[in-house]
Amino acid sequence: MSSSLTLSDVSFTWPDGVPVFERLSLTIGTGRTGLVGTNGSGKSTLLRLLAGRLRATTGSVTAPGELGYLPQNLVLDTDRRVDDVLGVTAVRAAIKAVESGTATEEHFATIGDNWDVEERTRAILDRLGLDAVRLDQRAGELSGGELTLLGLAALLLRRPAALLLDEPTNNLDLRARELVHREVAAWGGILVVVSHDRELLRLVDRIAEVRDHEVTLYGGDLAAYEHAVEVAQEAARRHLRAAESDVKRQKRELIEAGIKLARRARYGQKMWDQKREPKVRMRKRQEDAQIAAGKHRNLHAGRLDDAVEALKAAEDLVREDAEIRVELPETTVPRGTDVLRIDAVPRFGPPVNLHVMGPERIALVGPNGSGKTTLLRTITGELPPKSGEAELFVPARLLPQRLDILDDTLSIVDNVRLVAPSLTDNEIRARLARFLFRGTTADREVASLSGGERFRAALATLLLTEPTPRLLLLDEPTNNLDLASVRRLTEALRAYRGALIVASHDRPFLKDIGVTRWLEL
Template identity: 45%
Template sequence: MPTLSPALLFDSVSLVWDDGTLALDGVSGSFGSGRTGLVGRNGSGKSTLLRIAAGDLAPTSGQVIRSGEVAYLPQRLSLDVDRPVAELLGVAGALSALRAIESGDADPRHFDALGDDWDVEARATAALAEAGLPSGALERTIGSLSGGEAILAAIAGIRLGGAPITLLDEPTNNLDRGARARLADMVRSWRGTLVVVSHDVSLLELMDDTAELYANALSVFGGPYSQWRAWLDAEQDAARQAERAAAQVLRREKRDRVAAERTLASRAHMGHKAQVEKRVPGIVSGNRKRAAEVSAGRLRTEVREKENEARAALDAAERRVRDDQAVRIDLPDPGVAAGRRILSVGDAEHSWIVQGPERVALIGPNGIGKTTLLERLVHSEPGSGEISGTVRAELLVEHVGYLPQRVDGLDEAATVLENVRAAAPALPVVELRNRLARFLLRGDAVQRQVATLSGGERFRVALARILLADPAPQLLVLDEPTNNLDLDTVDRLLEALAAYRGAVLIVSHDDAFLARLGPDLTLELTAEGVVER
């Protein structure tokens, strides 16, 4: 059978940021045709690798070989809110030309701009419908769409463009349940090569292959995420077992070497004693001594070689076992009493009071105003009600920690250390570094500019700013906190929230995360008001 050429081939790709930070180091590997889910720990370089594959970044060394044109959806979609949706779909020029021709303008420029694309409006409308957007959306501005709707429209535009290779970086961020279902339908019917960076397990289950970027090595497994995860867990179990067995062999070989040295020492002592007692002639004793030394040398070489082989086997076994360091999220104790009133949320007919260390989930479709409500709430004065549409929320405490959806409050040009120190100016730098190390921000990493960080790393910096606040927040307000987080960090966040003694108000479209969180109260925002679920 002929060998199929890869859609994307990475040949010793390295990237060094302007500040000298090494982002990728000699990454080699390839993506084939079909659908591939790219996974890896936060900061492993997944988004950077996609940007290089898309041509958005030039590697410092190495090369990328592409089998065709590449379309790319970045993790952070920067949009001009005044642009028409038709531009997001890439059909604004053709659609404008069609409109001019239909109005009777026979300027040849319009025919050149339109080409053979006479059905552009029908195709664009169909693409929007597939993404769950109404036909009238083609005439709207991007600013009139919710964040989730804009992402779906951008993906619809990529499909409409028909590039043979598509790269999507965290496409489910900010998508509600319905939007995720529509995206899943689009992925199932995707034509051409599709590479998706995601921490959404349900989306990763739709992939043909699972690729992992780990320690600058790109490996590809034939199967969806669950099969890859099961294989990795089994492989790591086997690796740890092999490590234990190799360590046991090394201990045994060390004992054998020590025993051999004792035996040789005993033999030498006995030989010397016999020579003195029996007064063996010098020439004879010399020959015996040389023979004993040769024998001892062979034995020493044999046991040393066995020990070295055992040590090499242990080194090889240890390299198979991953040393994945986990983030340690230690939330402060704000000392909130069980009866302490924290927050009220309601509408014209109903109201709910959040008291003590309760966990409240706020859900609702994209565009209903959840983020707007949070923004108005956290920036209000305690005791003043804030209204978003038909919903009224009132903050009843003073100390609030807010993690926005896009983590936009960081100084992009400043370093990690400078950003966090701005929130804790009285904390000594040494102690600040120690605390940042718990978030896997160590050594030179704290001197990196925030602009060079991955989404997960930015989240950790933003969370560190909240946790270092003095006094500790009585209420944590988290807007889509699982966006861009690897699955291990999500586990650590859930553990921290379970132990937190303050109140939590959280907006999330991640059903699996909310199920594990187990909120005390779930409120849904609707066009009519607030409903308890």
């Protein structure tokens, strides 16, 4: 039995003809591997190929034994009992039969070596913070975060040879994230995890980057990977600059060679006209000059072609991960200016007394269900409080977690036009270009956008809304964003000059955007 996960000459193409991988060979051995890449690059597809949930178009996948796979969006029948999800129902029933004296050989075969299943199950549930969950409980009674942890517990109970996790910390609060981090750090076999959780990616032994239908392995954790990429990109940029200079030089030399040849041709014609030598000799000299000129011209043209090819190769090595730009000086909130005052009891959650002044950046943290989203909706007036009031002194806008502020049937341009009627079409397109929607891409229907594109479109629409928001409220903005998109969002928020209130479990992101105050519910 192999001790590694291996893909040999694997190609995979979707039924609509879109290729994802072509002749990919990859070996993943013991240790923790973080799988990263931009949204849509094929990370989840690769994980499903490894898990056997997708069949390769060509090639083969070899596994070391049983695999444990946790999908990104775990869907469970709400009527299923917890012990059924954990896969211990039959063993528990067999042990109960043995204890009651009604056991059969079939019961003993079912139990096998799992006499301690109850203790192990309870220990794993407790370890994952599910100590209050009963084995006879229905899955529908658990929260989304608890279901994710329950799915992980089911895998740990099976003790698979390899563990494959797809965004396991999405939608988990800080405590639940820390519990998953602890399990990942303690795993001793093969583990492959797709994630944009920077803290989790600091725990891995290697990074596998999916890019341009290929997978590249980097030794070390996220910091080592980012350093290696930056070093390689700096070398690629130097190579590109040298290639650009060479193309300019070869063009210049080709022009200069053309000028010299033209001068020689004019001199030869002058000699011919003056008939200073016999015609035979002059004709021979003219033929020799034409042959030499052709070789000279071809030599320089060939050098230019080689330089252009080298330039194209250098350009391919430089990553074009453009950054979104936010340039909205009218969003500036002077220090000391009243932005928000709330002294209220939201419909769900604890009482809140908060006064925001100037361009403050407030992190709203707390466990799932503590009332963060409710508080944000109370601030905007979308959800009236049970008592008290929330008073806004500046225009405010909320970017909800579901990004449902866009009309899916309209284009990106038309969505902005609805909220910014005073802007001309050219002005809208110029501003959308700052969010990487250039040319005809701005005319795409919102329903056709990827997750990262939809987020950029929602952020652009929010910031271009009239009047321009001077208080921006964001609800879990980094959920489902790849590392590049999180970096772009971070840069955008650094450029924003208004006040911010951000509900998030992503601590590195909160620190990177310059949070000035933390509010825990």
